Amino acid sequence: MNRPASSRPALATFSAPRDDDALALVGLTVAYRVRGRERDVLTDVSLRIRRGEAYGLVGESGCGKSTVALAALRYLPRNGRVKAGRIAIAGDDVLALDADGLRTLRANAVSMVYQDPASALNPTLTIARQLNEAFEAAGADASVARSRSHAMLERVRIADPGRVLASYAHQLSGGMQQRVVIAMALASNPALLILDEPTTGLDATVEAEVLDLIARLRAELGMAVLLISHDLAVIGRMCERVGVLYAGRLVEEGVTRDVFERARHPYTVGLLRCLPAHGRNKHAGALDTIPGELPAPGASAPGCIYAPRCRLADARCRVEAPPPHRMTSPHGEQMSRCHYHERAIELPFGNLIGGGDGSQTSSHSPSNPDAEPRVVLRALDVSRTFGHGAQAVRALDGVSIELHAGETLGLVGESGSGKTTLARMLLGLNAPDAGGAVELDGKRLHAHVARRRADERAALRVVFQHPDASLNRALPVKRLIERALSRPRDDTQADRQASDESRIAGLLEAVRVPARYLVARARQLSGGLKQRVAIAQAFAGEPRIVICDEPTSALDVSVQAAILNLLARLQRERGVSYLFISHDLDVVRYLADRIVVLYAGRIVENGPAGAVFDGPWHPYTETLLAARALGVASANSTQATGRGCIFSAHCPRKVGAICDEAPPSLADAGGGHRILCHIPVDELRAQQSATSVTQAAT
Template structure:
């Protein structure tokens, strides 16, 4: 038996060179991972998690270098590898999966070509490599693997792209697999399936996992041990269940307090955060041990006091959210299909919904269900094949360039990755000034006043107006993106995974900001997320999408307490029955779209007849044959 660890890091120091000289990003870091072990690494943005991954693979940026310590993979010091040995190590022993799959995939090559290349590197050729690629896509639970093989990356959703990248990483059965926020773009059901796949990989291949994530419950589920990083130092380490239940270091306790739990809503008050937007900025780093974690403790205590005060004040109001007689937005019968080679993918199929002032409508569903397509159609970035949009009762043109200035200002978008939405070279004053000029048509002193109001609203200091976007943390960039979207005082924001790329402490502050803007300005949100705890916290009503169809709509309280559709039950994890494996990748064209997966199918009725929309409660509508006009919940 080989007792040599798959990975051993001893007294590692990594520094980055900046305008003011070198600054340590990792300081005296030591830990090891045994063969077949899963080790979790958690901490907020800037704590050094990704630097650990880059240092192990020797992928540090040009201004970064290993100052001291050792990194051993299978007993060999990576720092001493020459270029050829380094290439062989990456080829045979080490695989990395990053957060953004678009950067890992070649946009000019089909998925099949890229994935078979991974198997060719592992020694397979021709049809054997293609068969292995097809089998691996099935292992990572990608719908319609045959269609995916002939698709280009842009033709797949973000979650599907991520599963392809994971498949590529698993192709060579590495001895060490590093996953850096690799499940960020995955919905709950697919995420669970990927975790099960990683667990089986450990058992079958003795692969060691370094799992870097801001999703602390996921770390508990997958990992044997977990380390907590604060500003480049390991402040706590242990078994996840024990460590998260009885955190000893104040920083760990602070991180845990920021998590929205599945039963918590915005009516319970704001989430605790780690201080203000700059509280743990890399630029202000200093030794946490000298503070004894007092900053973190004070931040959490202040957040808890704010929660108690908000609770006494009644929070935000009723369970269904504020409603007016007429909705701001009506989406009626929207359909959209994509052509992929000779096939047609029905992304949306006669989707209808509405949103009222001051309301948050959550959109949930697995990868490929049509969530982002819906957001693009509503925002005018993609025309629908059929259906209509109305804003305040008036027709809304399909393309954004045909919409009036007032319509554009009334409905803005906030995207998942603010660094892609902002010009990183521009200063905040320019980014916000242009938006205020175009959307609010303000000039001179009025323009400057609006810029200051926007910064105040998103809780960024006015002194940061001279900073460039690239100088801000991820959370600060997202605040700027929200401020820019609010430049024309919109009535509605389309939020497509706005917090999924953020660590738990920054996510909490952004969610609090959304709620505060809603309270003070009656802004409505079309809020897309695969994080069910986030949706539960912020949404007033929820729409469940499956393969382009709305299968259930309800008030958030009702949906999470009493899901009706079998798919919703699976998505929320309220049923222990796994989905059936269909005999074909193509959904039924005649009956219920979920029939081939459903564990409680009624047979021919579900397979041959399209179910009607049945109201099972006040505003609770489900598309399922198990329900009828006079039926109660069939599982009662």
């Protein structure tokens, strides 16, 4: 992000707030009381965000990122308290405010956007009522609040504010819900906007639109932004400076470009290496991961807190806590709490790049290379219509897919394109319209899961995007997984108990859930931990097919890398097949063997992963890839209308009237790669090559 050459980055460490700080934390220590004992979850955290600045906060799930935000707002739960330190927002000493002063601060100076917009919206109230309340809390009367609500929805680029104001939360898409929540947060024109994972679960184009919106509004309003995210690409695009939290301690801080190009702490280096490299897939080897796990909250040990997981650690690191080393970097000052910050970038790799674990070999390669791959799951011309008459919406229209034994089929497209609807039909949770069918091993499955045989239900398992949809919040982790285990019928009770405990321990180790969480209930877990438990639960039944609906969207990059390695290993060892739905195209490219691209309920492109990602592309696929790489926004999927191409209204390569008047046919791009477009394949390839050259030149 461009900044004036004369501006100077804030110091990495400091002793007191300044007048130009939108947020200043000085020596912040926060503890939670658990089972009668206080456990520190933040220790001596000092950071500052200047007015108008964007600051990113990254780290694994459980490192304390959200606690920083909650402490700043004094929203800590009853068992949490600030033990030491100072908090200042726009010049106000937050810890010194009484109830009225705190209420005024929250109403006028600071706002927060939470990770899940649905949980921030009241399902029983219209959007109009909730947005009006936000303006009324900031001091507007009822009539002014109504007019400002309509104007604010226009400001956050909602095309039909009247319809949205009259709607309830469940009637809006995830991207639309997030825009509404942002509109509510901006009602008070705050000096500081805190965003806690604002793009989790959003597809590439909607994410690009939301980020572009935040950047534009930040520039217009001159507000500061604290962006908490596990998506390092988002932090890189949005933030001037970044802080890295580990186990409640700020271990590195600096200008984002400096930190990402030459990290000075081994933990930061590890996080960056967990990302799937551009163009790399599972057959090239396992992703690098960070060994071990986070220490338990409140754990204290001499030396560096990261030493047990660090590949650079020596005896000094285990006995002597590193101070905050400050150094001058190309674009400002950088801080690192590491004795060996000069050579952190030389951190040895943990996994052998190139597949030392044998992962170079395709997991689904048949023993006879000339044999056709066996189809285990098939959808035949399935459609799905919601509603009736004039209110009918065609979510899927004549979709056919095949999933082969031991392969991963990636399913990509924007919110509303029909990805989850297709998954629910395969699982028997939604029935297709008349004429469509779903087959398992060549045999037709009943449209409703309750009418399927036990072995058919056991063959298909699912990992939902939101783990709360699959986990009973009142049950402990051990019981959740135990209920899903498949067991031989002739086992004795003693054998079954011993086997269960061993398998549960193995599953939790595989998904990197510490054993101490066995007795924790689902409602006590963070979002990342819940998702890991949901993945363990899905594999407990030893399924042959797993439908993964955004399984890594709530996970930080280190856990994501471990989960992707786990999925690839289980596929090699057990021959399990995946239908993998994700908005993260880098993740899809790493794991998928073949790709299907959906738009407005129809398949516009499909083929081997390498061919689809390397081009030529359908213009819609090209737009998705550009949105992820460059932060370019595009129009959302809409219900198809008219007789022509379903993408014609938004297509950047529209060739003329034929796109509106005649449906295109599938064109063969070679090697099983097919594109639904009027433009000839060779012409698409030439156009896209010319665009790439132009972008590289600029």
